[in-house]
Every structure is written in structure tokens, then in C-alpha cells.
Amino acid sequence: MTIKRQYSLPNCTLVLEGLTSDDGSAGQATARPLMSVLVNSECRFVGHEKALSGGRDFLESLVVAVSRYAQEFLSGVRHPEPRGSQALVQLREAENRLHRLTFRPQTNGQNHHVQGEPIQIDLTTVQLFDLVEAVDQFFADTQTLPDLALRLAPVSKKHIAAQEPIAKRVLPAAVGVSSLAIAAIALFFIPIPERRPEPVPQRESEQSTGSSSTTAPSSPPGVEGPGNNQVNAVQSTTDQADVDQADTEPSGAEPSEVATDREDLEVLLGSAPPITDGEEIRQLNRQLRDRINEAWDATPTFDEDLVYRVGVAADGEIVGYKYDNDAALEYVQETPLPDLRYLPNEQIPNTEPIGQFRVVFTPGGVVEVSPWDGYP
Amino acid sequence: MQVHSPPAESTPLILDSLPDPPMVDGTCPRRARLQIDLILLAIEALDLGGSEALLTVAKELGLQGIVKNRVSLWRLRSTNPLRRYGQRRSLDLVEAKALVLIACHLARRLTVLVRQLSLAYQQLTEKQLSLEHHFRLSDYLERFRAHFRARMNPRRAGVIAYSTDEKLNELALSLLEQLLFCTGTAGVQRFWSSLFDGEVA
Numbered sequence: 001m002t003i004k005r006q007y008s009l010p011n012c013t014l015v016l017e018g019l020t021s022d023d024g025s026a027g028q029a030t031a032r033p034l035m036s037v038l039v040n041s042e043c044r045f046v047g048h049e050k051a052l053s054g055g056r057d058f059l060e061s062l063v064v065a066v067s068r069y070a071q072e073f074l075s076g077v078r079h080p081e082p083r084g085s086q087a088l089v090q091l092r093e094a095e096n097r098l099h100r101l102t103f104r105p106q107t108n109g110q111n112h113h114v115q116g117e118p119i120q121i122d123l124t125t126v127q128l129f130d131l132v133e134a135v136d137q138f139f140a141d142t143q144t145l146p147d148l149a150l151r152l153a154p155v156s157k158k159h160i161a162a163q164e165p166i167a168k169r170v171l172p173a174a175v176g177v178s179s180l181a182i183a184a185i186a187l188f189f190i191p192i193p194e195r196r197p198e199p200v201p202q203r204e205s206e207q208s209t210g211s212s213s214t215t216a217p218s219s220p221p222g223v224e225g226p227g228n229n230q231v232n233a234v235q236s237t238t239d240q241a242d243v244d245q246a247d248t249e250p251s252g253a254e255p256s257e258v259a260t261d262r263e264d265l266e267v268l269l270g271s272a273p274p275i276t277d278g279e280e281i282r283q284l285n286r287q288l289r290d291r292i293n294e295a296w297d298a299t300p301t302f303d304e305d306l307v308y309r310v311g312v313a314a315d316g317e318i319v320g321y322k323y324d325n326d327a328a329l330e331y332v333q334e335t336p337l338p339d340l341r342y343l344p345n346e347q348i349p350n351t352e353p354i355g356q357f358r359v360v361f362t363p364g365g366v367v368e369v370s371p372w373d374g375y376p
Numbered sequence: 377m378q379v380h381s382p383p384a385e386s387t388p389l390i391l392d393s394l395p396d397p398p399m400v401d402g403t404c405p406r407r408a409r410l411q412i413d414l415i416l417l418a419i420e421a422l423d424l425g426g427s428e429a430l431l432t433v434a435k436e437l438g439l440q441g442i443v444k445n446r447v448s449l450w451r452l453r454s455t456n457p458l459r460r461y462g463q464r465r466s467l468d469l470v471e472a473k474a475l476v477l478i479a480c481h482l483a484r485r486l487t488v489l490v491r492q493l494s495l496a497y498q499q500l501t502e503k504q505l506s507l508e509h510h511f512r513l514s515d516y517l518e519r520f521r522a523h524f525r526a527r528m529n530p531r532r533a534g535v536i537a538y539s540t541d542e543k544l545n546e547l548a549l550s551l552l553e554q555l556l557f558c559t560g561t562a563g564v565q566r567f568w569s570s571l572f573d574g575e576v577a
Contacts (some may be wrong), residue, residue, distance in 0.1 A: 074554055074570035096501065126491065128558050136562040150562055154397050154572035221424050 003035045005144050007137045009130035014138060015042045016059070018145070033142045043131070048121050052103045054088070063135050063148060069099070070132045071152065073178035080159050098122045274373075276354040277315065281371050284355045287316040289369040292359065295336030296367060302331045306361040309372060311354045312338070317342030319354060327360075335361055388438045391473045394565065397572040403466035406457055408571040410534075412472060413456035415479050415558070415567075416525070418551040421520035422486055423542050429485075442474040460529045476568050483558040487488075490555050497549055507545065520548040 007014040018035040041059040044051040052058070068079045069091035081087075087104065094100040101123055105116035124133065137152040275281060288310065307324035321337050323329040332338065337359075356372035390470045399405070404412075420426035427446075434443040443449050452471050454463040483490065489512075496510045508514050528535045538544050558567050 048506065070557065070566060071570050074557055074566060075573035077570075077573035079573075124500060125553050125556070126494050127559065128493075129553075131561045132557065136560055136566075140561055150565065152562075152565055152569040154569050154576050155574050156576055157574055159574070 001033070002039065003033060004033060005141070007141075009134050009136040011046045011121065011127040011130035012134050013044045014131075014134040015044070016138070016144060017041070029374075032143050032144070036146075038145060043134075045121060045123070045127060045131075046366060047127075050119055050121075052089070052101075052106060052119060052121075058088055058105075059145075063138070065089045065091050065134055066135045067150070067152070070128075071129075071155075073099075077155055078159075079155050094122055098124060099128045184251075273353045275353045278375070280314070281355055281375070284312050284316060285316075285357060285369055285371060288312055288318070288357055288359070289367060291316070291318075292367050292369065295340055296361070298334050300331075300334060300361065300363050300365055302327055302334070302361075303363050305363070306331055306335065308335070308337060308361075309361045310357050310359050311348060312357060314341070314353055314355075320360070324358075329362075379481060385502060387470060388441070390437055390477060391470060392440070394473045394476065394568045395506065397569075398468055398576050401470070402469055403408070404455075404469065404472045405572065405575040406470060407575065409455045409467050411571055412467075412475050412479065413453045413459070414547075414551055415483075415555065416453060417523050418520060418548065418555055419479060419482050419486070421516055421523055421548070422489060422552075422555075423482075426482070429482055430478055433481050434474070437477055437481060439474045439478065442471055443478070458528045459531050460527060460533045462529065470540045472571070473568070476571070480564040481556045483563070484556075487559040490552065490559060493552055494556050497552070503550060516552070517545050517548050520544065520551075 001020060003018055003020055005016045005018075011339060014036060016035070017040045019039060020033040020035040021036045038056045038059060040053060040055060041062075042051050042053040043321070045322065052062070064082060066089075068081070072079050088106060090102045090104075092100045092102070099122070101121045103119040103121075105119070138144060139148065206230055304327045305325075306328040308328055309322040309324055311320045311322075313319050318337065318340050319342055321341065323332065358368075358370050358372050360368040362368065392519055416430065419430075423429065430449060431443070432447060434440055434449075443452065451463055451465075452467065452475060453459075454461060455465060455467040456462065493510075493513050493516060496513050497507070500507055500509060500513075507517060521541060524538070524544055524547075530536070530539075538547055554567070560566070
């Protein structure tokens, strides 16, 4: 008994003719017998006079292609074509939002028919929907070829091709890496900043250059340390430098000061002509003693004599002093000598005569002053 | 036997009609959240009573456990990453199924209208007339554009892609065609499956 099943939609009609294996022996008059074998199927579209028809292969190919294409249409993701398909029916996108259905009828060798010409139908979206609906209704019909049923599975990630071309995707990464490389090369050429040597060693060198500059008074003041901007270039006398050192450096820097003082005084005393006039020496002696007595008002804490060799200029100013014993070095701050020392603004001309006196500070608080070389 | 707590709500049976895709972490992918929200947006643009109808249909289908009220519906829809006040929560598979069922149910109610508009669009493109000629269609497009611009975050790249009227019209029309497919016999299953295309392992 042949059965005809028809699924009609406004734009598309799907007709299936087949046989049932149900021989009715069960005694029930089934209103709708199960169609288990397909003889012929036909798919007709409104507006196209050519209908697609074929057997089971055609139907299978049709429903698989339609279902796949519908999913593609809904998600926009390409579904892979089933392998081994005979490609009887193919659905592709066409221009103008149309869908091209291509049917390549292949008849089997038994009928000795030549392969038919491919039929191409362009479907609008509504027609396509009607086709999909017809197929879905067929799937849903459990009494018709129940082995062909709706099977939907989302496409796996592996199957989707990259949405954008590889060149465009690689571009931002390439730009990033290349800009990093360019920046690295550019920064490579910036020199490492040089570290300035610290000011203290410069002052040391400046002191030594300062002491040597007294021997050559015409040497430019700029010989002194370049980095030491505390020293006025005009104040280039060694004493001036020494006193600046004494003023600016903490009292812990005395030893260096002592050494330079000794050196300077040596140089000074060695180079300056001595005052030899006896009357002048006596006068200077008195002046010196008075001056020191006046200035010295501290209670001595030392217990031995402090002996100094003091250089005095013709006008009575103390131009320098030298320690003559260790105690003198230790307790120099208790004597008024550092304060009384005369600080000329310009370099002392070495031609000025200097008188040298021996000054002794006793623990008893008495100052003894006498000429270094003795009374003439 | 004493029962101290109310019986646990079982998930509505209707949700079982949609299979669970093999997602890695039981939540919806980004594209799915976007797609669901856009379909709902298209439904609202089609029919003036759309927003209210969504809640009514939820109740009809027995899904009010998932979509309790307007606010929870808004929160579910706002998982769409392009929304202005996007919720940084993920969308469960259960919640997504509920929204899809509601959407397709409403789409089926609007079958006639959707079909009419699709045919009109087809004819207008064939004759190469502008879309203004069909009143209902241009109405739909205008409402869709207004809803989209009002709700989507204009700073997102995905939204900037739809900055012109033409692009929004194209989007609206493609959503209309998808709605057409949602009205079919197997529309729900097809739509549900298409949401996960390219997202499953």
C-alpha cells in the first residue's frame, strides 16, 4: 500500500510517497500508518515550475543540506559539509540575500540514465524558511521514516575559521614588538650618567693646590679645585683658604688644618724677610703680649705649657702661628690665637717683613712672649 | 513525617526540551548573551506590548521561578556585554533556556506579522525601493533603532560598529529573518543550537 505524505507551506511543498511495512495484522486500523520505505520524494516551490525529485538519497541529501544551511543562517558560523556527501543537493548563499539551491540529479546505473543537468533555484528568505519548515515538519512526523529525525549539534570551535584574516590579527602584536625593539635601541644610545666625584676629595686637592700657589703668587686663582665653589676665587691666599676651611669644615678637620698651617707658616716664615730691628722687635713683643693677655680670658685646662711660634707683621697683626709642642696642638682652641689672626683680603706679599716670637701659655694663666731668635 | 522546609522548586519540565550543550563551565558564551538580548529587542520593537508580554509569557510557561519580575528580566538581559549598565554576571544555561523559550513563544504569536514584514522587505529590495515605503516595516526599524541606541553602551566597539542608521537597519532586518526561523516547528531547538555554534569544545 503506498502512502503519500505531504507537507505544504505557502511557498514550498514536500511530497513523500512510500510504502508501509505495517501489514495491518495487528488488527488496528491505524489512521496513519508508518511509512518505512520511501519510493519517491518531490520538492516543489511556488513560482518555479521545475520540481526536485528523487529517491531516498535525494531526500537524505536535501534534508541534511537544508538543516545545515538553516543553522548557518541563524548563527552566521559556517558548518562543515558532511564528509562523503554525494552533494546531490547543495545550498549556498547567493547575492542579494538570496539562497541558491543546486540539485545535481544522479540516477543509478540500473536505469541507464545520464546524469541530469543541475537545477539551480534561487530562493528568497521566506521561501527558504518554508522549505526549512517543511523539512522540520517531516522530521517531527514520527510516522514517516522515523529514522530520519532532527539532529542538531552546535559546531565545535575547531571547525570555525578565523573570522579575520591572519594578517590583520598579527598586526597589533607585530606593531607592539617592533615598537618595543625600536624603543630599546633608542634608549641604548643614551649614555649612562656619569657620577660626579664627591666634593671632599676635591677640597683636599684644592688645599694642596692652594698651598702650592703661594710659591707662585701670579698663578691664577682658578688653579684651586674647580668644584669648590665655596671659595671665592679672589681669596686665593693660602691663609684665606685655610681659614675658610676652618670656618666651613667642622672642628674635626683640625689635623688637616694643622698640617697646612704648619706648611704655610714655614713657607711664609721661610720666604719673608725677618724683622731684625731690635727696637721694633721689642715693640712688637710688647704689643703681642698685651694683645694676647687682653684676649685670653679662659681658664686654662691644660697642665703643661703651650708653645707657639707666632709670626707678626710690622703693624703688629698676627699673620700666622705654629704649634711647637703637642700640647699646643691639642689646646689651641683655648688660646686666643685663632681669633687674633689677621686675615688680609689679598695675598700677603712675601716681601713684607715678619717678626717671629715665641709665645708660651702657662697653666697658671700667664703668657710669656719673647722673640724667637732671642733679644738682639 | 514532618517537613520543615517548602519543597524545593523543580526546574520546569519545559526546559528539558532544550538539550544542554557541552559547555566547559555551564554558562553561556558571550555571543549567545548578545544574541538573546537582540532577539528580545527585536520582539519589543515589533510589538508595542512586547515588554509586558515577556513577563506574561514567562508566567504562562511556568518560568516565573527564573524570570520573577521586570527587574530580574532586566538583569538577565543585561548580561549582554554591549549594554549600557551591563551586569558583570554570567548567564546560566537554565536562565538562557528560559529566555529563549519566552522569545520563541512570543515570536510564534507574532508569526503573521513577522512573515508579512519579511515579505514586504523582500519585495522592496526586489523593486529596489527604499524601506520607507512600507509603513509597518519602517515603524519597526525606527523603534528598533531607538531601543538599541537607548540601551546599548555607545563606547563599546560592538556598538560603534552600528553607529549609522543603515547598519542598524541591516541588523534589525537580519534579526527579523532570524525571528522568522524561530517561529517554525523546530524553531526553538534551531535557535538554541545556533547560539552555541563555534563555542563548544
